[in-house]
Amino acid sequence: MSTPYGAPVYFLYLAVALIPIVVGLMFGKRLLWYQNLVTLYFLYLTFGGAHYKQGIALIIYVLWQVLLVGGYHRYRSKKNESSVYFMALLGALLPLVLYKLLPAFHVNPSMLGFLGISYLTFKAVQMVMEIRDGQIKTFSMRVYIQFLLFFPTISSGPIDRYRRFEKDFENVPEREEYVTLVDKAIFMIFLGFLYKFIIGYYLKTFGVNYFEGALLDNTSFWNLLMYMYSYSLYLFFDFAGYSLFAVGVSHLMGIKTPINFNKPFISPNIKEFWNRWHMSLSFWFRDFVFMRMVFFLMKKKVFKSRTTMSNVGYMSLFLLMGVWHGLTWYYIVYGLFHGIAICVNDAWIRYKKKHKNLPSNIFTKCLGIFITFNTVCVSFLIFSGVLDKLWHH
Amino acid sequence: MVDKNEFLTILAEITGEDEVKEDLDFPLYDSGVLDSLGTVQLLVEIEAQMGIQVPVSDFDRDEWATPNKMLEQLEQLK
Secondary structure, eight states, rough: OOSTTHHHHHHHHHHHHHHHHHHHHHHTOOOHHHHHHHHHHHHHHHGGGGHHHHHHHHHHHHHHHHHHHHHHHHHHHOOOOHHHHHHHHHHHHHHHHHHGGGGGTTTTTOOOOOOOOOOHHHHHHHHHHHHHTOOOOOOOOHHHHHTTTTTTTTTTTTOOHHHHHHHHHHHHHHHHHHHHHHHHHHHHHHHHIIIIIIIIIIIIIIIIIIHHHHHHHHHOOHHHHHHHHHHHHHHHHHHHHHHHHHHHHHHTTTTOOOOOOGGGGGGGSSHHHHHHHHHHHHHHHHIIHHHHHHHHHHHHTTSSHHHHHHHHHHHHHHHHHHHHHHHEEEEEEHOOOOOOOHHHHHHHHHHHHHTSOOOOSSSHHHHHHHHHHHHHHHHHHHTTOOOOOOOOO | OOOHHHHHHHHHHHHHHHHHHHOOTOTTTTTTSOOOOHHHHHHHHHHIIIIIOOOTTTTTTTTSSSSSHHHHHHHHHH
């Protein structure tokens, strides 16, 4: 067993292991030593045995990030040079950058990589930025390690925020609040079963796999269209299902990890879509990349026109997101595609502000949802990599 | 004390909505009047005109949801 939540037996182990934690929290106590044992055990399931190399990579990674962030925090409590800040940022990014870039130079980076490295990097980078801004004043190595190694979300998020996590970790919820959390958690986990193991499974088997075969046999528009829709829906149910497990298990442990999906396919425009799809990632990019970049550009008055500036901001942001997914042409094009979609969306909003007499009713709203859904599906078609397979076929 | 009128003038100018001056519980984000870009513009103007520095990182939209809440936050940051 390697991926968390991958096999039914994983849930069985989880259910048994979590009972003492849940009972403890019911009585207002966090059984920390026991929770640490459970964490070690589940990390071992993912990063031990045949995957021991990943385990070693993870240990080295965590040591590196703890020394780096701890060191920067110490420095920042005395001084605040920009050059040191940039060094710390680079340091936090370094393992991920090496891991992604080395294959291009034909060096095998396996000793650096482990499942979830990109997600842990988000956590480390935000620490450096918030310490720089003076928002994280007290830094506890203990909490930071717990934050990085929080096993329910380690492989694919949702990406939590340190200050939020710390608050939950250091406190035990009131019984009434905790009962509601458990209630929600059980609902989420069962909804996750439905999403990932039933709907996702059928979409994958009878949709994605079937139409991929059909498409490679016969490149017709119909097959392409059906592949696109089934892949897009599969992507949602599979990832949303996983996220429901991760959030549900966090809740059972008294940690209110933020949700990742909020009915993304009913978004009336692309901007709204990104507020509802893989939310913890897009909010991370919004808060730590986009807003900082635009703030800098605006303060230094790099661009005269506000429109140019926001377009440059959006394009760089989504390009970066594409690159983050992997250095492959279809991930990068996927990023650029969404960047363009947001710029078009913005241009339309400006047009609408000038022409206030445009109709706005249930019909235009449905049209908006239809256009957004199909635009997103086209982007996922690019993202799927099937076009690359067709090209090389 | 934070200059309430000064702040509301900036806010109205950036959002293009005069209503934010009248209704201080106006939901700025839920109504779509403010987005990330508008927020950044607001933070830049607050710093330039009012001399209050607001950190961009982890800007919590719930804590800055309405003109009233923004005034509260600014009061704390001053």
